[in-house]
Amino acid sequence: MAEKLEHLENLARLTKENSDEGRQELLRQVTDMFMESPDDLNEREIAYFGEIMGGMVHKVETMVRQHVSETLSSVGNAPHDLILSLANDELEVALPVLKNSGVLKDEDLVGIAEEQSQEHLNAIAQRESVGESVTDVLVVKGDDTVLCTLADNTNAQFPWGGMETIVERAKDNDNLELSLSKRRDVPADLAQDMFWRVSEAISEKILSANEGLDEAQVDEVLQEAERWFAEQKGKGALDEAEKFIARKD
Numbered sequence: 001m002a003e004k005l006e007h008l009e010n011l012a013r014l015t016k017e018n019s020d021e022g023r024q025e026l027l028r029q030v031t032d033m034f035m036e037s038p039d040d041l042n043e044r045e046i047a048y049f050g051e052i053m054g055g056m057v058h059k060v061e062t063m064v065r066q067h068v069s070e071t072l073s074s075v076g077n078a079p080h081d082l083i084l085s086l087a088n089d090e091l092e093v094a095l096p097v098l099k100n101s102g103v104l105k106d107e108d109l110v111g112i113a114e115e116q117s118q119e120h121l122n123a124i125a126q127r128e129s130v131g132e133s134v135t136d137v138l139v140v141k142g143d144d145t146v147l148c149t150l151a152d153n154t155n156a157q158f159p160w161g162g163m164e165t166i167v168e169r170a171k172d173n174d175n176l177e178l179s180l181s182k183r184r185d186v187p188a189d190l191a192q193d194m195f196w197r198v199s200e201a202i203s204e205k206i207l208s209a210n211e212g213l214d215e216a217q218v219d220e221v222l223q224e225a226e227r228w229f230a231e232q233k234g235k236g237a238l239d240e241a242e243k244f245i246a247r248k249d
Helices: 002-012 020-036 043-057 062-072 080-087 091-100 106-115 118-125 132-141 144-152 160-172 174-181 188-209 215-233 240-248
Strands: none
Touching: 020 043, 020 062, 043 062, 043 080, 062 080, 062 091, 080 091, 080 106, 091 118, 106 118, 106 132, 118 132, 118 144, 132 144, 132 160, 144 160, 144 174, 160 174, 160 188, 174 188
């Protein structure tokens, strides 16, 4: 390791290299050196690598930064400040670390979601797991694409308030409503709201397309669907008073 650090110090002296080709080659060499045995590095060594790479990464072209991002995205002890910098870069560069890097903390992701593009938010929504503080920001800041991605992510964790927000936003988004209907973590009261919202719309479409159809027949079909839905969500069917209130809300 001492020999590697000596070599790294020699490379560090070259960071003032003015040519684009020289900087790019230097960054590649330092990155490759880091990747030789990242798990064997201590905090001081990681910080040193991060300082050198971080000092060069924004002086090279997008393709090189993207390569660094892809290379480091799966490294659990990659330099935090460098990963955070890459995550706030343009989308092509940010995408690998936003989706995959475990170095990014929830507070990092919240900050990124507050400031970056919808494409950045959609990448965050695809992470292997998304914590409650992050989903809270995504459901407020995200567009329909982000919300659908988040709803489809079974490892995204929603606090009650965040789930209430995304369910409310699903009123005008059929795809989002469908994705949410498949989730097991939607609270029963919110799930019932979604059910009646959908079933009333279906009822209206059926009746408008079939003028002679008996409304009672449609209600009977919907009641059967409601019983099945309640069983799926682990709650008994609503009584008549609850149904009336749900329909009126």
